Amino acid sequence: MTALKFCLAVAMFMSASSNAASIGAEKAMVKRAACNGNTANDRGSWCDFSIDTNWYDEVPDTGVTREYWLELIETELAPDGFTRSVMTVNGTIPGPTITADWGDELVIHVKNSLSINGTSIHWHGIRQNHTNQNDGVVSITQCASAPGDTYTYRFRATQYGTTWYHSHFSLQAWDGIFGSMVINGPATANYEVDAGPIIIADWFHETAFSLANQALTGAPPTANNGLINGTNVFGDDGSANQTGSRFALDFTSGTSYRLRLINVAIDSHWKFMIDNHTLTVIAIDLVPIEPFTTNIVDIGIAQRYDVIVTADQGAVAKDFWLRFIPQSSCSANDMADNIRGIIHYDGSTGTPNTTQYNFTDECVDMDMSLFVPRVALDVPSDHFYQEIEDVGLSFTTEGTFRWTINGSTMDVQWGDPTVLQILNNDTSFETSQNVIRLDEAEEWAYIIIETTLAVTHPIHVHGHDFYLLAQGTGSFSNDTSLKLTNPPRRDVAMLPASGHVVLAWKTDNPGAWLVHCHIGWHTVAGLAFQFAERISDIPSVIDQNSLSQTCSTWSTFATQNNIVVDDSAFSLLLLYYTSHSN
Known part of the structure; x- marks a missing residue:
């Protein structure tokens, strides 16, 4: 059955009349x-x-x-x-x-x-x-x-x-x-202390490689835990069998802190909060935005949010829970209620007894209207509905779950990357490489992605901050409202379940650029394609000597170790391989 549809529109005009930058x-x-x-x-x-x-x-x-x-x-x-x-x-x-x-x-x-x-x-x-x-x-x-x-x-x-x-x-x-x-x-709001990155990861007690077959043949594996900057407890609080340790931050009363939130999960969407505290969001991915306040931040896979929090709740308590709550509508986790760190005020070492904010369990981005880039750039509307090429993507089952585009699972070669093919003047790409050519420079590409399945996909575009023109449930139509005046810009956006997103960018960065779902299980199942952008300009930005040396070293290693692809499950985008000794 048809699951996703990609529509590519390349508007054939120059951008002189637009204030959008030549990104x-x-x-x-x-x-x-x-x-x-x-x-x-x-x-x-x-x-x-x-x-x-x-x-x-x-x-x-x-x-x-x-x-x-x-x-x-x-x-x-x-x-x-x-x-x-x-x-x-x-x-x-x-x-x-x-x-x-x-x-x-x-x-x-x-x-x-x-x-x-x-x-x-x-x-x-x-x-x-x-x-x-x-x-x-x-x-x-x-x-x-x-x-x-x-x-x-x-x-x-x-x-x-x-x-x-x-x-x-x-x-x-x-x-x-x-x-x-x-x-x-620079930043769009003032703060006193940069508390640095806080990385949230879902975590399994088996390797991802060992779980891959389960993910590709049935329901995704249930995560055993979550790690905050590489640590967490495992087991019930108060149990003698609980292991590990909690992440903790020390705050000084009255001080404001910048937290850099990063979701590196394979299959988990999080709601982040600090009990009793208000968060000021100042950046999404690598784009500074006009600040807005919230109690909860939704963080999709591979997304980043920079937030400011002030230690102004000392009259309430001295210790507060910092929470990353995995959304069960996206994936399952054995420790869903206990992926927590602690904020300690003024040298306290206590255990919090604070209460989380109420929330709706959901697998969505925050409302895109909240994300107003500080540097305002617009997108032209001319010819948006002209020269649209439909690219079909189907969901099939052949013993494993594999995504295809134009009926082809993305199947590429470790020893013959796209850029090397271009350097060798071999641009008659195989259908299985899922290459879409964007040959003209300084023009606008628009992509409409929609799904009929009740599954959310975090879509990541390499090589560009894309402009997010629309995001919502239901199918895209000519009546869909597009945000063309200073739309949000970022590099990962959630494709809503049974919904659509519309992305745009300028063809101003020559190269072979991947577009893919950032759920790890979906990536290895081929939910991806690539843009060959300005092919004639690509050789000028590639160091052929270093590229060829790496390829030669890999070829020697693969030959000596009889490295082969396991076609039954992983002849896909980013490929797991097995080593077979003679």
Whole structure:
């Protein structure tokens, strides 16, 4: 039965009449003056720039290179007291935080010390402006990095805010290969202390690889727990058998704190709250917005929210629950009521007895009207309904659940990524690669995604902050109202169950860019396609020598170890493989 329909509209006109920025075009790097401002009372300032600087057109040239060394390691850890096999970055879950300032150059060396797995690292939400090769997507922008190999990623921090990095090879991200990224810059509201990233992950007591067959043949597995910055208890409170430890933050009365919330789950949508406290939301994904207040924040998979909270409830209590509540309408979790941290006031060490806010269990984004970007950009409406190409996506069962587009499951090659094919002038892509060409530069692409199934999908677009023009239940029609004046911009939006989303962006960042559902089980089941954007410009943004070297190393490893694809379940997008010895 037909489950999803993708409609692609490429409006054939230039953008001179629009105030929308040329997102992704080559940036004029402006040498940054000595840094002033960005104090607790003036967070909107940033050196000689400000929160009102259009970062799509202007990027500071800091003259600073931040260099990091990451190593992917297999080990055993017990983040909630239960010991299991994991994959880690530098031996920890989460991995180290990558920190930079807006405009810095980042050089990140990733050594693959996994035993038999290839790998890559994707810098989620980083637009990779004219640096497509560094997007870190196996089979699209690079070959798999072989065990023992080191891959170096180089890109400029042209955005600022909160994001994360993770493996983009099979299910490795959800066995522990993830970490946070903080790019410092201005903010739309003042605060005193940056409390840093708070990463929420659903957690299983088996590896994601071992659970994949269940996910692809029946109902998704039930998570055993959730981890807040890599830790939580497991078991009932008060039980002698409870293991692990809780995440905790120390607050000083009267102080305001910035919290950087990141959902890295494989299949969990969360409601975040701190009992008795009001949250001021100042950014969604990597886009600063006009501040608004709320008691609860809905965080879809792979989304980020920056919030400010003030420690102004000392008259009520000295200890408060910080809660991430998985929504049962999205997925199941054995510890749904106990994925909690503690906020301690003024050195207290007590256990809270505070009460959560009331909420409706649901798997949705917050109302898109709340998200008003500080830097206002519009989307042209001309020719929106012209030159629309329908792309059908069906849900089929062949012993496993697999998604197809134009009747084809996305099936790509670790050793022959899309960008390498383009460099070799081989652009007669296989149907199974699910490639949509966007050949013209500086034009608008619109995509309408709708589903008849009662399942929500977090849709992630690589290479762009998309403009969210519409989001709602029911089918899209010509009568659907589009938000064209300063619509929300972000890199992940929830496709509502039995609903639709309409996204738009400009073709101003040449490369092969993936679009996919960020539920891990759906990704490996092929719910994805790719845009080949401005194919004639792609060779100029690719370092063919480094690309070819990685591919050669992978090819040697795969040949020597007889690495093959298990076609029964995983001949899909980000592929699990088995090693067969002779």
